[in-house]
Amino acid sequence: MTEMERAIDRAADSDRSVLIWDDDPVERRTIAATIHERSARRTKPFLSVPCDSPEHFEGRVLGHERAPLAGAPDPRPGILEMAHGGTVFVDDVAMLGLLDQWILYSASERGLIYRLGAATPVKVDVRYVFATGADLGPLVTAGKFRKDLFGELCRSAICVPPTRDFALPEPPGTM
Numbered sequence: 001m002t003e004m005e006r007a008i009d010r011a012a013d014s015d016r017s018v019l020i021w022d023d024d025p026v027e028r029r030t031i032a033a034t035i036h037e038r039s040a041r042r043t044k045p046f047l048s049v050p051c052d053s054p055e056h057f058e059g060r061v062l063g064h065e066r067a068p069l070a071g072a073p074d075p076r077p078g079i080l081e082m083a084h085g086g087t088v089f090v091d092d093v094a095m096l097g098l099l100d101q102w103i104l105y106s107a108s109e110r111g112l113i114y115r116l117g118a119a120t121p122v123k124v125d126v127r128y129v130f131a132t133g134a135d136l137g138p139l140v141t142a143g144k145f146r147k148d149l150f151g152e153l154c155r156s157a158i159c160v161p162p163t164r165d166f167a168l169p170e171p172p173g174t175m
Contacts, residue, residue: 007158011129012038017108019093019153020131022160028091028131031158036087041127044086047079049104051092057100058116065117080113080124087127093153094134098146104128105149 011018012035022028036046063078107113108128112121130153139145
């Protein structure tokens with residue numbers, strides 16, 4: 001646990017994207033929130049990107065301009081724009097398709113996004129905390145996960161051992 005605390009503190013002290021590798025989705029979110037709360041971005045938003053439903057992913061993440069033909073009457077900022085200055089938590093990143101992975105990778109690398117239907121970019125300053133319970137290496141090999149995004153995430157990763165691997169102390173008075 002001490003090493004985990006150190007890893008969280010190192011991640012909080014950096015603005016680099018982080019990958020949390022953990023089987024437990026609740027634990028992943030808790031670690032991501034802790035990284036945000038200990039970071040210099042703690043006073044800014046902490047928002048989550050939903051990866052479990054690919055429908056309308058681009059619109060939710062990037063936002064959209066006024067598009068009467070598409071049924072979008074008013075411009076709307078996306079999650080990345082609303083999180084400007086803060087942290088975006090991307091849980092279950094392995095569930096994203098290649099296009100959605102590219103959208104997040106491109107936004108993290110360039111700091112620019114295009115709302116759907118927009119001709120000019122919007123600058124976003126966001127720190128990304130990605131998480132997964134999947135082994136991404138075989139997905140990269142199979143062409144189902146972007147190699148460039150995988151390489152970026154491997155630079156700063158927190159691997160959480162399964163709780164079943166922790167030995168619990170014996171309660172007092174038992175032997």
